[in-house]
Amino acid sequence: MSVTREEVAKIASLARIRMGDAELDRMVPELNGILAWVEQLGEVDTSAVEPMTAVIPNTLRLRDDVVDAIPETAGGRRDDVLANAPAAEHGFFGVPKVIE
Amino acid sequence: MTELTNLGVKAIRDGVAGGDFTAREVAEAFNTAVAEAAELNAFIVTTPDHALAAADAVDAKRARGEALGAMGGVPIGMKDLFATRGVQTSAASHILEGFKPEYESTVSQNLWDAGAGMLGKLNLDQFAMGSSNETSYFGNVVSPWRKAGGANTDMSPGGSSGGSSSAVAARIAPAATGTDTGGSIRQPAAFTGICGIKPTYGRCSRWGVVAFASSLDQAGPMARSVEDCAIMLEAMAGFDPKDATSLDMPVPDWEAALSADLKGKKIGIPKEYRMDGTDEEILKSWEQGKEWLRDAGAEIVDVSLPHTKYALPAYYIVAPAEASSNLARYDGVRYGLRDLPDGAGLQDMYAATRAAGFGDEVKRRILIGTYVLSAGFYDAYYTQAQKIRTLVAQDFANAFGQCDAILAPTTPTASFPLNSLNEDPLTMYLNDVFAVPASLAGLPAMSVPAMLNSDGLPLGLQVVGKPFDEQGVLDVGLAIQQRAEFEAKPEKWW
Numbered sequence: 001m002s003v004t005r006e007e008v009a010k011i012a013s014l015a016r017i018r019m020g021d022a023e024l025d026r027m028v029p030e031l032n033g034i035l036a037w038v039e040q041l042g043e044v045d046t047s048a049v050e051p052m053t054a055v056i057p058n059t060l061r062l063r064d065d066v067v068d069a070i071p072e073t074a075g076g077r078r079d080d081v082l083a084n085a086p087a088a089e090h091g092f093f094g095v096p097k098v099i100e
Numbered sequence: 101m102t103e104l105t106n107l108g109v110k111a112i113r114d115g116v117a118g119g120d121f122t123a124r125e126v127a128e129a130f131n132t133a134v135a136e137a138a139e140l141n142a143f144i145v146t147t148p149d150h151a152l153a154a155a156d157a158v159d160a161k162r163a164r165g166e167a168l169g170a171m172g173g174v175p176i177g178m179k180d181l182f183a184t185r186g187v188q189t190s191a192a193s194h195i196l197e198g199f200k201p202e203y204e205s206t207v208s209q210n211l212w213d214a215g216a217g218m219l220g221k222l223n224l225d226q227f228a229m230g231s232s233n234e235t236s237y238f239g240n241v242v243s244p245w246r247k248a249g250g251a252n253t254d255m256s257p258g259g260s261s262g263g264s265s266s267a268v269a270a271r272i273a274p275a276a277t278g279t280d281t282g283g284s285i286r287q288p289a290a291f292t293g294i295c296g297i298k299p300t301y302g303r304c305s306r307w308g309v310v311a312f313a314s315s316l317d318q319a320g321p322m323a324r325s326v327e328d329c330a331i332m333l334e335a336m337a338g339f340d341p342k343d344a345t346s347l348d349m350p351v352p353d354w355e356a357a358l359s360a361d362l363k364g365k366k367i368g369i370p371k372e373y374r375m376d377g378t379d380e381e382i383l384k385s386w387e388q389g390k391e392w393l394r395d396a397g398a399e400i401v402d403v404s405l406p407h408t409k410y411a412l413p414a415y416y417i418v419a420p421a422e423a424s425s426n427l428a429r430y431d432g433v434r435y436g437l438r439d440l441p442d443g444a445g446l447q448d449m450y451a452a453t454r455a456a457g458f459g460d461e462v463k464r465r466i467l468i469g470t471y472v473l474s475a476g477f478y479d480a481y482y483t484q485a486q487k488i489r490t491l492v493a494q495d496f497a498n499a500f501g502q503c504d505a506i507l508a509p510t511t512p513t514a515s516f517p518l519n520s521l522n523e524d525p526l527t528m529y530l531n532d533v534f535a536v537p538a539s540l541a542g543l544p545a546m547s548v549p550a551m552l553n554s555d556g557l558p559l560g561l562q563v564v565g566k567p568f569d570e571q572g573v574l575d576v577g578l579a580i581q582q583r584a585e586f587e588a589k590p591e592k593w594w
């Protein structure tokens with residue numbers, strides 16, 4: 001399978017990356033090179049194989065039902081959370097107007 | 101007096117504990133070496149005060165007669181993928197330039213708790229995507245090694261942990277952290293004549309490590325000896341409730357149990373790793389490695405890993421897929437760069453921010469990942485790749501029915517000049533062909549320096565072990581180290 005310039009533009013838009021004409025022109029053959037190369041995976045009969053879901057057998061733990069048990073991941077850290085925001089205002093993340 | 105910057109982790113720790121020198125003297129010596137090595141571009145930011153403060157704390161503890169910790173007095177380099185409180189954590193990207201975390205990654209905290217200090221944040225390929233350290237927003241890292249008679253051409257330190265490998269090889273840091281998603285510890289270690297181990301997936305917490313491909317990312321140490329790697333890995337590893345994939349197992353005392361006696365051990369040689377295009381000298385080093393391990397008492401057996409050739413293409417579906425998802429968080433809202441063109445709405449701001457903030461290789465992988473996860477292509481690409489991943493892991497499980505560890509080259513070539521392989525992304529990807537299979541299977545794997553090639557560049561040998569058997573990997577590594585007697589170091593030109 002290969003991708004057209006329009007498809008790459010569509011993928012870039014889905015990935016929320018603005019791309020100009022020159023960049024798209026460069027990306028199309030590069031992506032097609034990579035896609036042609038991964039095509040070889042189709043040679044392998046995997047009809048009886050399960051896709052991997054966990055690389056090392058491990059069980060998902062349940063944590064104790066305690067509020068804010070781990071301080072680093074607990075609530076009440078608004079200022080820490082906002083400290084690196086490009087536009088924090090009034091204790092919230094600031095974004096351009098989204099409602100007309 | 102001993103040249104302090106020639107010492108490794110164990111020698112520094114024991115020397116500080118024994119009073120041969122103070123931790124402050126060590127930190128000062130390395131801070132100076134770091135400051136003098138700006139030409140290597142190994143560090144994105146330096147933190148001499150952090151190193152001095154940690155050293156002073158260790159010296160004060162010693163004065164009080166307290167235990168100094170497993171890394172007491174050892175200043176290290178921290179790959180700039182680990183969140184460090186109050187210190188820029190950029191992942192070598194523009195989009196995170198200026199980001200100063202309000203928290204500390206578990207691995208770095210573990211190291212500080214063990215008495216280590218930080219010399220600075222080490223350069224890397226942007227978001228750890230690259231094999232030559234040429235994708236950093238902050239410029240290429242230069243290897244301290246140069247080809248014999250190579251007209252001073254700048255060589256690649258490997259990637260993505262290229263700042264780590266360059267710094268440790270240049271003796272401006274005794275050790276450094278690395279992360280390995282598809283070879284990013286082992287390949288740079290091999291390129292620069294140092295050791296590096298990626299432990300079993302889950303040994304080191306990923307909490308606070310900038311995510312690339314979460315099912316593959318693993319942290320590990322890079323240092324100049326197997327013993328130093330054992331000491332540092334022990335300090336880094338451990339169960340962390342903040343990482344859902346963290347292994348809830350005790351951390352063995354790897355350093356104390358180290359043994360280069362391989363009597364009764366079987367070492368597997370995978371025949372599929374004899375690939376077209378592998379450098380003759382690499383194959384020669386592999387043969388030499390077998391001899392060394394026989395000499396250490398091991399039996400060499402042939403094993404087969406039939407799906408090896410499919411591991412790399414499967415990796416280049418799985419890793420970009422996970423990356424496209426993980427990197428969706430960089431949106432110009434919560435942290436990092438924001439590019440808000442005049443009159444732009446939210447969607448335009450996302451697209452402009454990400455266009456300005458990501459480098460070419462990162463964009464390429466996000467696009468590949470977005471494509472292979474998109475409706476209509478998911479099964480053909482992503483599911484198929486995850487099935488291949490199962491087969492690659494089964495290959496290893498079958499092989500480990502016949503052997504205790506696997507010996508292979510780390511890379512198909514030695515280091516190459518910077519700017520020589522960036523015509524085509526695929527050529528660069530192929531450099532990780534021997535490293536990626538162990539990553540896909542989550543196995544512990546290590547690179548140990550074997551010899552110099554005819555150009556005077558280091559070659560590494562790779563040891564891959566069973567899940568949780570870092571000890572077995574380190575032991576085989578030690579047996580190689582003792583026989584390789586790799587003492588070569590780069591001539592100082594910086």
